Amino acid sequence: MRKxxxxxxxxxxxxLASQTLLANANSALEIGEDEFVIGDKxxxxxxxxxxxxxxxxxxxxxxxxxxxxxxxxxxxxKVRMVFRxxxxxxxxxxxxxxxxxxxxxxxxxxxxxxxxxQNTWVNKDPxxxxxxxxxxxxxGGMTKNEFNxxxxxxxxxxxxxxxxIAAQKDFNIKSTPSFIVNGNLVEGNKNIKExxxxxxxxxxx
Numbered sequence: 001m002r003k004x005x006x007x008x009x010x011x012x013x014x015x016l017a018s019q020t021l022l023a024n025a026n027s028a029l030e031i032g033e034d035e036f037v038i039g040d041k042x043x044x045x046x047x048x049x050x051x052x053x054x055x056x057x058x059x060x061x062x063x064x065x066x067x068x069x070x071x072x073x074x075x076x077x078k079v080r081m082v083f084r085x086x087x088x089x090x091x092x093x094x095x096x097x098x099x100x101x102x103x104x105x106x107x108x109x110x111x112x113x114x115x116x117x118q119n120t121w122v123n124k125d126p127x128x129x130x131x132x133x134x135x136x137x138x139x140g141g142m143t144k145n146e147f148n149x150x151x152x153x154x155x156x157x158x159x160x161x162x163x164x165i166a167a168q169k170d171f172n173i174k175s176t177p178s179f180i181v182n183g184n185l186v187e188g189n190k191n192i193k194e195x196x197x198x199x200x201x202x203x204x205x
Contacts, residue, residue, distance in 0.1 A: 028163075028170035029183060031082055036099070038070070038108055039080035045202055047079055048180040050086040050167055053095035053114060054122040055176045057189040062115040068192040073199055083111065085160045086167060086176050091122045091129040094151070096160050098137055101150035110140060 031037065031046070047069075051058040073079035085096035095114055102110045113136065114121070121132035134147050142150075150156070167173040171185050179186040181198055190198075 028166040028180070036083040036104075036107060036111075037080060038083075039074040040077045041080060043074075043077055043080040045073070045079045045182055045199060046082065046180075048082040048084060050084050050173050050176055050178045050180075052086050052088040052092040052176040053099075054087070054089055054092035054118070056118070058177045059115040059118045061177050061189045062112060065190070065192050065195065066112075069195055069199075072196075078203060079199065084163055084167070086164055086173060086178070087160065088176065090126050091133075093157070093160065094126075094129060094133060095121070097153065097156050098133060098147075098150055100156045100159070101142075101146070101153070106140075113140075 028048070031048075049061075051061075069079065069081070074081055085092075085099075087093040087096050099107060099111055099114075114133075117136055121129055121136060123129045123132065130151070134142075134144070137147055138144075171178070171180060173185075175187060177189055179190075182202060186198065
């Protein structure tokens with residue numbers, strides 16, 4: 001039932017049927033205090049990533065490219081990275097909701113773990129996805145009650161969907177991963193060489 005509800009709402013958002021919701025959505029360029037951010041807030045470059053946790057291209061970025069970006073640009077104060085949810089299916093929504101129940105100081109590690117283990121918990125059967133995701137979260141210390149409470153948190157689900165609305169309104173995001181680099185849309189997975197060209201060009205201006 002809940003899976004059907006999510007898919008119905010998602011289709012509703014993709015077609016942009018509700019102009020009222022879009023008009024009231026916050027600007028996607030605004031970085032909220034409670035957002036998932038790493039890096040210096042005063043960094044000259046802000047990269048906002050929109051990702052679906054079930055997306056293989058997103059996993060490739062997180063597993064192969066993000067570590068180099070973090071080492072070369074984030075840890076050196078040149079880039080602030082903002083991670084935002086853009087779930088394309090139910091497993092991705094479930095993974096995003098779990099991340100919102102993790103303490104901020106370990107959230108980055110959990111996120112990377114879910115991308116590295118993506119093939120084990122992302123499944124077309126929502127029951128399998130939920131079961132396998134719980135195994136991963138349990139290994140990190142989450143109890144069954146905590147997992148169920150997080151899974152049932154409609155406030156977090158609504159926040160995720162509101163973020164999708166804002167991304168549609170401001171940037172018409174169509175695929176994941178997509179990146180907003182200092183306000184400019186960069187679509188699709190990019191390797192470290194391509195990100196170096198983008199980032200270094202901005203830093204040299």
